[in-house]
Amino acid sequence: MTQFSRRPVLGLLAGFAVAPGIARAQTPLRIEITEGVIEPVPFAIPDFVAENAAGGQYTAGIARVIANNLSGTGLLREIPPTAHVGRITSFDSPVQFADWRAINSRALITGAVRVNGPTITVKFRLFDVVSGQQLGDGLQLDGRTDAWRRMAHRVSDQVYMRLTGETGYFDSQVVFIAESGPATNRRKQVAIMDQDGENTQYLTDGTSLTFAPRFSPTGDRILFTSYETGFPRIYLMDVASRRRQVLGDQPGEMTFAPRFSPDGGSVVYSLSVDGRTDLYMLNLASGQRWQLTQTDAIDTAPSFSPDGQQVVFESDRTGASQLYIMGLQGGGQNRISQGQGRYSTPVWSPRGDLIAFTKQLNGRFHIGVMRTDGSNERILTQSFLDEGPTWSPNGRVIMFAREEAGNNPVLMSVDITGRNLRRVPTPGPASDPSWSPLLP
Amino acid sequence: MQILTKAILVVAALALAACNNPRGGDYDDPLTNGGAGAGGISSTALGDPNDPTSIAYFNQTIGDTVHFTVDSSDLTAEGVTVLRTQAAWLNRYPSYAILIEGHADERGTREYNIALGARRAARVQQFLIGEGVSSGRIRTVSYGKERPIEACAAQRCWDLNRRATTVVSR
Incomplete structure (x- = not known):
C-alpha cells in the first residue's frame, strides 16, 4: 500500500486570518449525528487548484471523489459546481465568503494539486461559510500519483471528522464475492474494491466456488471459504502477494465461516462433521485449535467483540436460529436475541456497543441492530433477501447484500439510524461484503 | 409405436443424464480429480441407462435425489423409499x-x-450406513444454497432445491 506523508500547511495560515466584519460570535459548523431526522448540510467543493500543469489532470477528479463520499453520508448535500458564483483560483488567497453564502453553502472545501514525477501533493482547507472561519488547519498529503483516489478519501475522512467529531470511513476497502453466470452454476470470485466501488480487483479466478471473505483487523489479509478441493475449506490470503494457505485441513471435515480475532492472531470458525456444526478457535502462530461449542445443533457465523474477549454467534440449538454470546473458551453461552423470527450472521460493531444481524420474519429478510445484551432491537431494512451485515470502520454505516425476488444480488449500505439506504456500486452482481478497517 | 416410445424415452433419459450430471460444469470432484480440479471439469462415463450396473441407471431409475421440508433434515417417507433402493443397489455394486x-x-x-x-448429507449417510453400505465408501459435502437445481423465486423451486443427491463414481 502506498504510504502517505501528512503535514499541516504551515506558514500559509498567517495571512489568512478571518476577514474583519465577517467573523461572528457563533459556534463553528458542527454536524451532530443523531437518531433524529436531519436536513443534510449544504456544502461546496470547487475543482481543486492546479499548482502546476501536471497537477491539472487530478483537480476535478479529486474534488468529485470527495463530493461523492460526503454526499453519500446523507449528512451533507453538495451544491453543484454549476451553481457556484465564486471561483477559487489560488489556494492561498482569502476566500470571498459572500460568494458562498450567496448560494446558501454552509461549508466550503478548497484544495490544490501539484504533481512532480511519480509524486502527487494534495492540500485542502475546510471553511465554515456562515462564520467565515476555517475549521482546523490546512493539511497537505503527499503520495504516489496512482494513489490519488486514496488521497481524496483521506481528505474526505478529515472533513468528516472536523464536521462530526467522529472518525471517518472513506479510506477503506471492501472484500466481497463477485458473481456471474446462471444461478444454477454461479461463478463466484473473491474481489476487493475501494469502499466507493472503485478499483475492483479479483483475488481468485472463479475456478472454484468461494464465499464469505473477511478482512483481517489490519486489512492486509483475508479469510474466505473455497471449494478448491471439492469440499469447503478455509483459506488465508495475503492481499498484496495473493499468497494463500489452507487452514486446519482435516479429511472428512468441512470448515467455513472464519473470522479473525481483533489482534489478528486467532481465527474462530465453524467445522461440520457428521452433520454437527460446532465452533472452533485456531491459533495461527501455534496451529493449536480448540472446540468452543459442543452441541448437535448448528453453531456458526461467529464474530469477535472488539476487545477480543467474547464471541457472538448463531445457533439453532433451541429450534429457529438465535444469537448467543460466549467467552473465548466457550464458557457462559448466553442467548441474547429475544424477538420473534430467526436471527443469524451477528457482527459486533467496531465501537463494541451494538450487534448487527440478519433477521427472518414472516418470509422477509431484515438487517437490524441490537445492544450486546439483546435490548433495543431496531430493524433497519427489509426485502426478499437481505443478508450479511458488515460495519464501516467507524460503526456508523452497515453494508449488506440484497437480493430482490428473481434478481441478482447487489450490495447496499444503510446508516445505523435506518436512514440513507443506498446501492454500493459494483461491476456486476455481488454478495458477502466485508468492510476493512481504515487503511494505515 | 411401442418401440418408438421406448426409443424416445431412452433418448430423453440420456439427455436428462447429461443435464443432471451433478459433476458437470464447475464442480470440483475430489473422487475423480484427486482434488487437483483441473479446470474444475471432470468427465465420467455414465453408461447406458438400460444397463442396471451403470451410473445413468442409478441416477435415473434408482433415483439419486431425496428432498426435505423447510429447515429440516428429517427423511420423508418418499425419501426413505428412495434411499432403501439406493442402498440395495450400492450394496450390489460395491466398487x-x-x-x-x-x-x-x-x-x-x-x-x-x-x-x-x-446435516442433510449426514442424515442420508447415516441412513445408507444403517442399510449396510460401508461407511468407508461414503463422503459428504454441503453446497448450502450455492448450487440450486432450479432457479426461481417460488416455492416450486425451493422444494426442489432442498435436497441431498447421491453421486456415485467408479
Missing part, C-alpha cells in the same frame, strides 16, 4: 464410491445453509 451432496433452498443465510446442507 462405486459415493459422495452425498447436501443442499438448501435460498431462503436462509449462506453459512447457516452450508451447515444445514451438511
Whole structure:
C-alpha cells in the first residue's frame, strides 16, 4: 500500500486570518449525528487548484471523489459546481465568503494539486461559510500519483471528522464475492474494491466456488471459504502477494465461516462433521485449535467483540436460529436475541456497543441492530433477501447484500439510524461484503 | 409405436443424464480429480441407462435425489423409499464410491445453509450406513444454497432445491 506523508500547511495560515466584519460570535459548523431526522448540510467543493500543469489532470477528479463520499453520508448535500458564483483560483488567497453564502453553502472545501514525477501533493482547507472561519488547519498529503483516489478519501475522512467529531470511513476497502453466470452454476470470485466501488480487483479466478471473505483487523489479509478441493475449506490470503494457505485441513471435515480475532492472531470458525456444526478457535502462530461449542445443533457465523474477549454467534440449538454470546473458551453461552423470527450472521460493531444481524420474519429478510445484551432491537431494512451485515470502520454505516425476488444480488449500505439506504456500486452482481478497517 | 416410445424415452433419459450430471460444469470432484480440479471439469462415463450396473441407471431409475421440508433434515417417507433402493443397489455394486451432496433452498443465510446442507448429507449417510453400505465408501459435502437445481423465486423451486443427491463414481 502506498504510504502517505501528512503535514499541516504551515506558514500559509498567517495571512489568512478571518476577514474583519465577517467573523461572528457563533459556534463553528458542527454536524451532530443523531437518531433524529436531519436536513443534510449544504456544502461546496470547487475543482481543486492546479499548482502546476501536471497537477491539472487530478483537480476535478479529486474534488468529485470527495463530493461523492460526503454526499453519500446523507449528512451533507453538495451544491453543484454549476451553481457556484465564486471561483477559487489560488489556494492561498482569502476566500470571498459572500460568494458562498450567496448560494446558501454552509461549508466550503478548497484544495490544490501539484504533481512532480511519480509524486502527487494534495492540500485542502475546510471553511465554515456562515462564520467565515476555517475549521482546523490546512493539511497537505503527499503520495504516489496512482494513489490519488486514496488521497481524496483521506481528505474526505478529515472533513468528516472536523464536521462530526467522529472518525471517518472513506479510506477503506471492501472484500466481497463477485458473481456471474446462471444461478444454477454461479461463478463466484473473491474481489476487493475501494469502499466507493472503485478499483475492483479479483483475488481468485472463479475456478472454484468461494464465499464469505473477511478482512483481517489490519486489512492486509483475508479469510474466505473455497471449494478448491471439492469440499469447503478455509483459506488465508495475503492481499498484496495473493499468497494463500489452507487452514486446519482435516479429511472428512468441512470448515467455513472464519473470522479473525481483533489482534489478528486467532481465527474462530465453524467445522461440520457428521452433520454437527460446532465452533472452533485456531491459533495461527501455534496451529493449536480448540472446540468452543459442543452441541448437535448448528453453531456458526461467529464474530469477535472488539476487545477480543467474547464471541457472538448463531445457533439453532433451541429450534429457529438465535444469537448467543460466549467467552473465548466457550464458557457462559448466553442467548441474547429475544424477538420473534430467526436471527443469524451477528457482527459486533467496531465501537463494541451494538450487534448487527440478519433477521427472518414472516418470509422477509431484515438487517437490524441490537445492544450486546439483546435490548433495543431496531430493524433497519427489509426485502426478499437481505443478508450479511458488515460495519464501516467507524460503526456508523452497515453494508449488506440484497437480493430482490428473481434478481441478482447487489450490495447496499444503510446508516445505523435506518436512514440513507443506498446501492454500493459494483461491476456486476455481488454478495458477502466485508468492510476493512481504515487503511494505515 | 411401442418401440418408438421406448426409443424416445431412452433418448430423453440420456439427455436428462447429461443435464443432471451433478459433476458437470464447475464442480470440483475430489473422487475423480484427486482434488487437483483441473479446470474444475471432470468427465465420467455414465453408461447406458438400460444397463442396471451403470451410473445413468442409478441416477435415473434408482433415483439419486431425496428432498426435505423447510429447515429440516428429517427423511420423508418418499425419501426413505428412495434411499432403501439406493442402498440395495450400492450394496450390489460395491466398487462405486459415493459422495452425498447436501443442499438448501435460498431462503436462509449462506453459512447457516452450508451447515444445514451438511446435516442433510449426514442424515442420508447415516441412513445408507444403517442399510449396510460401508461407511468407508461414503463422503459428504454441503453446497448450502450455492448450487440450486432450479432457479426461481417460488416455492416450486425451493422444494426442489432442498435436497441431498447421491453421486456415485467408479
